[in-house]
Amino acid sequence: MSAHQPADVTVRRARFGDLRAVAHLQREAFPKELAYHLPALTFLKVVPGVVFIVAVRDGAIVGNVIGDYQGDKSRVINLAVDPAHQQRGVGTALLRAIDAALPHADLVLLVQVENSRAERLYLREGFAPDGIAANYYGRDRDGQWMRKRR
Numbered sequence: 001m002s003a004h005q006p007a008d009v010t011v012r013r014a015r016f017g018d019l020r021a022v023a024h025l026q027r028e029a030f031p032k033e034l035a036y037h038l039p040a041l042t043f044l045k046v047v048p049g050v051v052f053i054v055a056v057r058d059g060a061i062v063g064n065v066i067g068d069y070q071g072d073k074s075r076v077i078n079l080a081v082d083p084a085h086q087q088r089g090v091g092t093a094l095l096r097a098i099d100a101a102l103p104h105a106d107l108v109l110l111v112q113v114e115n116s117r118a119e120r121l122y123l124r125e126g127f128a129p130d131g132i133a134a135n136y137y138g139r140d141r142d143g144q145w146m147r148k149r150r
Contacts, residue, residue, distance in 0.1 A: 005089060005092070005093035005096070006057075006088055006089045006090065006093070008057055008058070009055050009056065009057050009062070009089070009090055009093060010055070010056045010057075011053060011054070011055050011056075011093050011094060011097045012053065012054060012056065013051075013052065013053055013054075014045060014052040014053060014054045014064065016042075016045065018054050018061055019038060019041045019042055019045060020038065021060070021061040022036075022041055022054065022061055022064050022080075023035075023036070023037055023038040023041055025061055025062070025063070025064060025080055025082055026041075026064075026078075026080055028082055028083060029080040029081060029082060029083060030080065033138070034137065036078060044066055044077070047068075049068050049069055050066060050067070050068045050077075051066070051067050051068065051098060051101045051102060052064070052065075052066050053065050053066075053094060053097050053098060053101065055081075055090045055093060055094055057085060057090075061082075062081065062082045062084075062085040062090055063079075063080060063081040063082065063085065063090040063091065063093075063094050064078070064079070064080050064094070065078065065079045065080075065094040065095065065097065065098045066078040066079075066098075067098045067101070067102050067107075068102070069102055069104045069105070072105050072106075073105050073106050073107070073108050074102035074103075074104050074105055074106070074107045074108070075102075075107070075108050075109065076095070076098055076107065076108070076109035079091065079094060079095065079098075079109070079118075081094070086117070087117075091118070091121050092121065092124075092125065095121065095122070095125050096125070099125070099148070103150070105150065106147050106148060106149050106150055107127075107147070107148040107150065108130065108145060108146065108147045108148075109122065109127070109145075109146050110133060110136060110143040110144070110145055110146070111143065111144050111146060112136075112137045112141060112142075112143060112144075113132075113141070113142045113143065113144050114141070119144065119146070122146050123146075125148070126148045127146040127147060127148045128146060128147060128148075128149075129144055129145070129146055130145040130146055130147040131144075131145040132144060132145070133145060
C-alpha cells in the first residue's frame with residue numbers, strides 16, 4: 001500500500017464480476033456521454049495488453065483505472081472515482097497502481113480542461129501539460145494532454 005492509499009481501500013485487478021459496478025460508477029463519475037458503458041468495459045477487460053484496476057472500499061467498487069501500452073508510451077485511458085469517495089486518496093492510489101502496472105516508457109493521459117481537481121492530482125503525481133486536444137470532449141470542451149516522463 002502506498003503512503004497515499006487509504007487503509008480501508010483495496011486496489012486490485014478488475015474481475016468480470018466487477019464490470020456492472022464499474023459501469024454504474026462511470027455513470028456517477030462522468031456526464032452520460034463520457035461514461036463507459038458495460039459493453040465497452042467488457043471489451044476493454046478482454047483486450048490483450050489492457051490493464052484494468054479497481055479500488056474497493058467496504059466491499060463496493062469506488063474507483064477504477066484503465067490503461068495500456070502502445071508503441072512508445074503507456075496510456076491512462078480512463079480514471080474514475082465515485083463522487084462520494086473523491087478527495088480521500090482513491091484517485092492517487094489508482095494512478096499509482098496503473099503507473100506501477102505500466103512501467104514502459106512515458107505515461108500519458110487526457111483530462112478535460114475544466115477538470116481542475118483531476119489536473120491537480122496529475123500535477124502532484126509528476127505529470128506535466130503536453131498539448132491540447134481541441135473539442136475532444138465535445139464542442140468547446142478541450143482536453144489537456146499530460147505526460148509523466150520516465
